[in-house]
Amino acid sequence: MTSAQITDRAQFGREWEEWHRAHEARRADPHGFLAVTGLHWLTSESTSFDGIPGLWSTGPDGPVVDLDEGESLDVAGAPATVEYGFGPIAERDGVTVGFDGGVIEVAKRGGHDILRPRRADHPFLASYAGTPTYVPNPRWRVAARFEAFDVARPTSVGSAVDGLTHVYEAPGELVFTLAGEEFRLVAFPGRGPGDLLVLFTDATSGITTYAANRSLGVPAPDADGWTVLDFNRAVNLPCAYTDFATCPLPPAENRLPIGIEAGEKTPLSRVQADDLVGAPA
Known part of the structure; x- marks a missing residue:
């Protein structure tokens, strides 16, 4: 379902509120x-x-x-x-x-x-009093075509911790159109079978959204390779809240030149560590 297929904006908003409330509950778990x-x-x-x-x-x-x-x-x-x-x-x-x-x-x-x-x-x-967000809007829910690589590509990315590198096996790219312009995002394996994960920055990063990264879970593509990017569900990684995180940074290809005014904004506060003793050089 693309944004054009959403006719009940109130229902869309309610579903987003329910999803984000559950996401916040997991984040604020006593051992989260x-x-x-x-x-x-x-x-x-x-x-x-x-x-x-x-x-x-x-x-x-x-x-x-x-x-x-x-x-x-x-x-x-x-x-x-x-x-x-x-x-x-x-x-x-x-x-x-x-x-x-x-x-x-x-x-x-x-x-x-x-x-x-x-x-x-x-x-x-x-x-913790919650994370500010953009108002959910169906215009940020777009169809995307998954283009699989012939062979999964080992992709090295930086980390929230200096000197640390993460390596992901990228299965392919997601191709989508916003405001008449085509964009591509390198996808990593997601949580469930066939699901995908996108790490990205955009023109809002460091202004209204967290500077280093945001994350978006993507449903498994259908038999024809189509899925949906719902940027309303773009969320902060743990490094937006604490220095005690090793979150991956987006690959260079995922630095979008446009502003994605959807999803979670920069947290209101974060934990800063004076010194991460023994961190990798």
Whole structure:
């Protein structure tokens, strides 16, 4: 369905409100990204980190935590009270373990094993009052044609953290028309089977929308290669809210020269870290 096919603008607005309310609820979950209190980079040297139990290190066999007497973690519902090895973690994957006061995300980003503690009592989470948005408008919902590459292309992009690189297997490009002009966006794999993800900036970036990036989920193309880009559902990545994020930046091809006046705007506040100790050089 393109914008021209939408006749009930009130219904369109209600559906968008319902979607955005659910998106905000996930964002403000007690252990969601607004609850992250730090970003720690693991090395071969056993290291302690403020506020979380254990000495942490990593190597070819993945992250390891050495817990002292009286320290424990909840790992998949079972207590860990001594040394615990997580095994190798795949890129963009991770596990979450519990501790007294919160949870810890143990993950791999840009080839580095990291820890991100999350606490439900984090002041930033408590003070979060929502993200401003543009008023939803069907004109920003456009048909797009997916043009698959012959072979998925490894695509390296920068990160919100200096020195970190993300690599995605791009399956193809999305081609669409706005105001009579054709544009293309490199697409990455999305969450569901066949779904796509677009990272982009546009002429509003750094003015009314977050400067570094926005993200848009795209439904799987149909049998003829057609899908829909609903820019009303363009959202901020975690790096718009906190320095404790490793979000990817858009590929150079996805810097649109026009203003996409739709979706989420720049957040009203964000967490800034004085120093990301041990970040990749």
